[in-house]
Amino acid sequence: MKFISFLLITSFILFFSCSPKTTPTTSVPKLSTEAAAGMVIYTAKCGRCHELKKVDNYTAAEWVPILDAMAPKAKLDSTEKANVHAYVQAFAKAG
Numbered sequence: 273m274k275f276i277s278f279l280l281i282t283s284f285i286l287f288f289s290c291s292p293k294t295t296p297t298t299s300v301p302k303l304s305t306e307a308a309a310g311m312v313i314y315t316a317k318c319g320r321c322h323e324l325k326k327v328d329n330y331t332a333a334e335w336v337p338i339l340d341a342m343a344p345k346a347k348l349d350s351t352e353k354a355n356v357h358a359y360v361q362a363f364a365k366a367g
């Protein structure tokens with residue numbers, strides 16, 4: 273009985289010491305603080321009147337007048353608007 277528990281514990285330790293280490297991923301692009309905050313604001317405030325629009329449906333240039341029109345609708349203050357701007361610019365359609 274003692275030997276069996278010894279085996280169990282040993283295999284337990286071996287199993288976990290051999291499991292792959294989780295290394296931090298470096299491939300995910302890091303969002304700026306502004307863009308990260310903008311993403312939260314976007315999700316919270318931009319899907320109230322219509323569904324959340326896909327950010328990459330529009331180019332960075334197309335987003336500028338859209339945001340000018342939508343920021344007052346969503347009652348964003350200038351900081352929130354700048355953050356949402358950073359977010360949509362980060363994920364806008366190429367072009």
Ligand code: HEC
Nearest residue numbers: 314317318319320321322325338342343345346347348356
């Ligand atoms: C008070 C209501 C309201 C809020 C809040 C709002 N929108 Fe809109 N939005 C509209 C209306 C109305 C339209 C035009 C009809 C449609 O496309 O659904 C529109 C259209 C859009 C379009 C399509 C524009 C085009 O030319 O194709 C985008 C993109 C958009 N909104 C983004 C946003 C974003 C980003 C926010 C948050 C900052 C936001 N909206 C918040 C009412 C709102």
